[in-house]
Amino acid sequence: MKNRFLIVVLVALMAVTVGFAQTYRIGFANLSEDIAFTQLVREGMQRKAAEMGNIELILADNKLDGAIALSNTENFITQGVDGIIHFQTDQAFGNVIMARARKAGIPVIAIDIPMPGAVFFGADNYFAGQLAGEALAAWVNANWDGSADAMLVLELPQSGPIPAARMQGMIEGFQANVNTALAEDSIIRLDSKNTQEESFRVVSDTLPSIPNAKKIVAITINDGTGQGVIAAAEAAGRRDQIIVVGQGADPTGLAAIATEDSRYLGSTGYFPENYGDKLLEAMVDMLEGKAVPPSIYVDHVFISKDNICDFYADDFQDFCKK
Amino acid sequence: MIILTTKSKNKKSKLFSSDSLATISLLISFIVMAIFFTSQSEFFFTSTNFANLARTLAVVGISSIGMTLVLITAGVDLSVGSVAALSGVLASMFWLELNIPLPISSLLALLTGALVGLINGLIITVLKINPLITTLASFSIIRGLAFVISDGQTNMLNNQGFYFIGRGNILGIPFSLLVMIVLYFIFFIILRYTSFGRNLFAIGASPEMSRLAGINVDKHLLISYTVTAFLAAFAGLIIASQLGSSAPRAATGLEFTVITAVVLGGTSLAGGKGTLIGTLIGVIILRVLNNGLVLMEVSSFYQEVARGVVLLLALSFDQIRSGFLHLRRERT
Amino acid sequence: MSKVLEMRNICKSFYGVKVLKNIPLELESGEVLALLGENGAGKSTLIKILNGDYQMDTGKILIDGQEVDFKEPSDSEKHGIKMIYQELHYAADLSVAENLFIGHLAKGSGPIGKHLIDWKKVNQDAKKALGLLNVDIDPKAMMRDLSVIERQIVEIIKAIYGNAKILVMDEPTAALTPPEVEMLFKIVNDLKAKGVAIIYISHRLEEVFHIAQRVMILRDGNHVATKNIEEVNSDSLVELMVGREIEERIIELSDNKATAPALEVSGLNKFGSFKDINFKLYEGEIVSIFGLLGSGQISLTRSIFGAERADRGSIKVYGHERKIRFAQDGKNAGIGFVPIDRKVRGLVLDMSVLKNLTLSNWNNLLTLGFFKNKKERAHSQKWIDALGIRMAGGIDTAVKFLSGGNQQKVVLARWLEANVKVLILNEPTWGVDVGARSDIYDQLDMLAKQGLAILVVSSDIHEVLAISHRILTIYDGQLTAEFSHKEASQDLLLNAAAGRLA
The missing domain is CATH 3.40.50.2300 (Response regulator)
Structure with missing residues (x-):
């Protein structure tokens, strides 16, 4: 809405200045x-x-x-x-x-x-991460009595500090808001290599090492990686034991959010x-x-099934009708 | 009786042929590796982990069958990863965009994959362009097409029937693994007990000799590349099914994993030599290596290093062994 | 007797060059026709046309009176035409049995079985086939694990097994020892008796007299003559082939022991290959080591040069003890080495004559680290003239287009350019035709007269008798006897080389 208004104003301004604008x-x-x-x-x-x-x-x-x-x-x-x-x-x-x-x-x-x-x-990467972490904590508090057994961190070490800031934001956002914070040794860091397949593979290989974890939270560097985690859990027959948040809110992630009974809780939007x-x-x-300020940040919003229809009602008509 | 100068040599190699010796040494290194991982991670030797390994073996395993065939003919196919990606993308695009039922879409994707292989084969046999160059080109062309067709997008493939390919079980055994086992069995028979299979070895050893022996070399190469691409396309469907989506970026680098597994299994890049049992063990070793390193929580950067080191160790071991045999032969 | 094959007026050109001009060939069942001619005379082109490898430009081929049209080798095979090639084509990583039956491995029976290979039967058939030549080769052994000679035997069996009606043998005995040649001839006679017609190509004239009924001679793509064997002798054959008379070589062999020993080998041992080797080679002398293949002579000469490493013993060159462990050491000591298979180990086939001549002698030609092209050419031309190297396209022709004899000369020239004092040659005239052969002998003679010490390893008894001042025989890795040129005879040499010395 705000944008539309801005456009109208701008077009009007342009009409005035078009004669001499550079x-x-x-x-x-x-x-x-x-x-x-x-x-x-x-x-x-x-x-x-x-x-x-x-x-x-x-x-x-x-x-x-x-x-x-x-x-x-x-x-x-x-x-x-x-x-x-x-x-x-x-x-x-x-x-x-x-x-x-x-x-x-x-x-x-x-x-x-x-x-x-x-x-x-x-992106304000840390802040964007924090939003997702908080949302994940809120969900755990509401559905899993405020505690989780393990956390999978699907990161991207090869790309340096920026993805690291997102991951840090998500972890700290979760730990600060969840009722019972996770012990450090229950946080498992995995290299997603930024692809769905690799995330599927490493999570497939990791799940056997946490046989007793029934409440697993996963935070992922982007939406595709998040889908890899869910696919791995499904393949291992542990779909209900996992809940995932991610970053990006790209079409893949949005489609996953707007699915009934999704294990993809949501994703922080960057609105590219x-x-x-x-x-x-x-x-x-x-x-x-x-x-001009030296740093300009994107306005981040955590997109979940609660607010997806506010932003993308046109894209998910079936889902939003309900 | 002709006086032969090689009095006792043949007798020695009777006990184990050089092929089975290679397979045995590969098995031993596999067992050593398994013991090592068992000692390092309490989760390695568990039924859940085995179930996990069983579910995730088929993609590389099935692609490696085709690669074994083409390597035996002294060729190579670098396009398998791209074909796998295209296959997944096509299945989803036929289904989502053209509303063709998913089973038929999948079949069409497989056939398109086979067509790519046929074209590879035609370029190699008719235009006589080196297989490495030909498939390097199609590696790039096919990957590009996957991006063009999907517009770079990942597409969800939400369909229970389709999920069965990569996720289903029959009697508790993953469907993809069953398919893989059946394929290995079929191709084992083909390579060992049919003229077609044996001719591939002859072609790899010497195309000239094969031609003189009345073998239609071009036909055999065409079939090999077509089969390879068909199997790669099938692997692409397994990936899409396991992930529940198709991505043009899927199976990136699959060709190198596959070549690594096949070469690890004792197939010669120079052609004329190779076994499917070796390939199968190579596939399993690579998979278990990755799995074990993840379970040991080794950093992903070191995992890459470890993969390369294992390949080099396995091959230099083989080289030293055959070098030793060679040395004995030099005497005469 | 009936005409099984008739070739009429066969013509063939490559790029406008006529390589075959109106060649006629007739072959009756149960006869051996020797096809003779120097390298480049058109023999192999004619054979390749018969095989279906090349298509003739004009002419006719009739099998049993019926005109045939061969488009590819499998066509001629269907008519019972089989080939034994000079160069072996085999699959190193497949078994002997499989190599024998490649392309038509035995199938089993039953609805499924008839599509599948019956390995038991394949191996049994192989055993039967190997029995033809009465050799002890395991059908299950990998081809890679066989010796060169065993592989060749397998190739020969591969061609003669089955129902060959016409058999073409292209220098089948090039790598065989005398008893093996005997064995092969026995097989050829058997086949003859069964009515198989054989076209036999060889540079060894004595074999031709031994086995052929008729000879056909080609020269420069022309049919010179076809004669019954009784009508010719070896002089007239050579004359027909070369187109001029070749003088009988009379070498003046003098006793050279008065001069200094150029090479002195004492107590040389290598486990499993040779032991207690002692001999001297004098300046200006040609000494041959004669023995059956595989008696250790190859390994011995390789060890003297440094291509292999001996366990112990000493090697002196002109009185100086030399430590020879690598080929570089041999070269530095002034020893030259011409390997047994020029094509594999001595020459870079795709490189020009010029580059091959200067290969490994770059140091002589470098000026401040750069090649001097002119100098390179001048040097090379010198050797081409001195040794009479003949080639069609000049000094830049790739070596692979040269005849065997001329290739051998290129290898020789390279070592001479390197200023060696001792030259070791392994089987110097394998695959070399008659004309070039005596040429090479003359060159060796000349080089010896100039003071070069030459050590020849040969399994060709005529060659050994013709060129050597002295002959050493080797058996099972040990030197068994020494003969002067005067003392040596075929009988003595064969007995000594077979370890049957009184």
């Missing part, structure tokens, strides 16, 4: 065009640019590779962009990329992975489709010399 060329290099989440980011960006009217968006794909991100930066500079929005994965390349941009006098916004001297935009609004507005502010 057009900005803005380069956007996406993390990868292979991932559902980042596809939504790009689509949101294109939508917003069309709405604003004075943005010429130049797209590139960083393909999860720092070297490609650097070469995309150079291409942007050659193409004479006014600003760059970078979604790139390799922190090591941050310095070089920023040095090039500084030399060319081009402002940069970095998504999710900070780069020195760039405005940071992204809305990244474009904040990003392009901040970029234009920067280009027009207005003050």
